[in-house]
Amino acid sequence: MPARARQVTRDSILAQAAALGLVIEEGEMDGLAGRVRSAAEDVEKMDGLGIEGREPAVKFRARAERSGL
């Protein structure tokens, strides 16, 4: 398991939830922790796509053109 995913714990999730003002039921914590770890693994794998030098896919070109700037 990648380092980032290993650092995901119930406590880290609870801290993040508290910062957002979310109250997560105890019974939902285990499943959520697993999903957050799995998502963190997916994000690490994205390096395999060769993202160096890439801009985010979503641009605001159309809006900028319309603004007349």
Next chain:
Amino acid sequence: MTSASDELCFLTVSEAGRRIEARQLSPVELVEAHIDRIERTKPALNSFITLLADEALEQAREAEREIAAGGYRGPLHGVPIGLKDLYYTKGILTTVGSKIMRDFTPGYDAAVTERFEEAGAALLGKLQMHEFALGATSVNPHDGPARNPWDTSRITGGSSGGSGAAVASGQCMAALGSDTGGSIRIPSGLCGIVGLKPTFGRVSRYGVHPLSWSLDTVGPMTRTALDSAIVLNALAGYDARDPSSVDVPVEDFTAGIEGGIRGLRIGVPTDFFYDVIDEEVAAAMCEAAGVLTELGATVERCSIPALDHALGVSGAILVTEAAETLFDHLRDRPEDIGADVRARLYLGAMTPAVDYIKAQRARSAYNAQLADAMKTYDLLIAPSVAVGAPRIDQELVEVGGRRENALSLMSRLTRPFNLTGQPTISMPCGFTSEGMPIGMQIAGRLWGESTALRAAHGYEQATEWHTRKPGGLVGG
């Protein structure tokens, strides 16, 4: 009502439009036939949230008066349609399939609602969906599950499940779905109809309750490719009220639809799409590729390695944007959100900004690989869903000797084409041995709906899958 009125419910939009224009068919008779069919089949399918029978009949009478006075508007004039319950309809309940918005009545129409009104269509009602469109089963904890017309113990797929069930069962001639990770194509595939996710930016999202701002797409669900082209003609076009709307020329999508398949180059990506798939679905795809070859297309296998990252990239983007969109509900009323949707929203809320931005950068790299493939191929084909519709209570599905989570499997094969925004159709290409429909995706180049529709129409002319009707229902 007679079987003759049920036959009216299974006319195509194009045929009904032709008869209405020729004054051989009364819009009032057509709408009455559909209302009767809805009343008889609604308990079995649970496909409508709000039925607008009186309003639709009044619209049909108005259409009849206009047509009699020489004011025929086009092929949707007097045709009964349905809207997924996330399209705003002025003065009409719009629940988004949720408990939280149970009493929400918009003060204005969505752009597509306006377009249907301008086309003279009769709105039969608002259709069942997965709560907040964030799920692919349409098993809704507040409204109950939408049920598949081919076997009512099975799911329709989602999130536009009511739309899939209603069109497949003859409750309406066309419906609108919305597609963020496959929500048009999954129920179209599982219910045996044609669903079109147009190019991102082609159809206005003004007045559509949002889920994911960089992925949400609006599109038609019909029983034929020609009908999808007719509906797209009514919907497509730039709308300054929607920041994602793109000002590109809009052609007549029906114009070249008879042009045939000969000469098209069609790629069959072998990465990813066939890693987890039912044998019968894979066999149906193989057969469909053969039909396309016989029709004169060059069909060849191709490799697009980026596809292996599709789920990770789209997952990070979709749930994070959804969590932002629905954050106030999640914080203030979590107990009023279904457990499955709440779990996805929590995951999105826990996604760090750095991961979201990285996913959007990864999406650029992913899109570049797909764009390269589309320089070689006019179209790509792939299965819509890896299995036939699971039972409503089924959590695990056996695929290739492995037990897979049914829910995760539903959107596995559709999400790759949401990231790119390219137009993609799902259409029937076979049935499982249990009698459930199998869908094939046809993905075109950006703004290339016409080519994808031409291929779908050509395939329909050579096969009979789209002509089958679900049995078992009253008058089915």
